[in-house]
Amino acid sequence: YIFTDFSPSNKGINIVEHEEFTDLYFCEFEAIKDKLSKYEPVKLIVVEKECDIFDVSKHIKIAVYIEDKHEAKIEFTDQDILFLE
Numbered sequence: 001y002i003f004t005d006f007s008p009s010n011k012g013i014n015i016v017e018h019e020e021f022t023d024l025y026f027c028e029f030e031a032i033k034d035k036l037s038k039y040e041p042v043k044l045i046v047v048e049k050e051c052d053i054f055d056v057s058k059h060i061k062i063a064v065y066i067e068d069k070h071e072a073k074i075e076f077t078d079q080d081i082l083f084l085e
Contacts, residue, residue, distance in 0.1 A: 033066040041065045043077070 006013055006024075014025040026032055032042070041063035051058040065073040 031069075033069075036066060038065070041075075 006015060008015070012026065012028045014023075014027055016023040016025070029035060036042070042065075044062050044064060045059045046062060047053050047055075047058045047060065061077045063075050063077050065075070067073055
């Protein structure tokens, strides 16, 4: 699955902003862990809120490994990992 639209109009993703972090809820999956192998992460490209999202030099690539129901391991990836940008 590839999500490219993180706008409020997208019914497949719910974004909840907090002061120090942001929650992402992927609404099309009852349990996203069931869609991934234990070696397969959710790959995200993120930027600081104040940054220009179109400035590729500001992109931070992370991999999220789903461990248990409400637990995940987040790792910074090297810049060579395959992402679609």
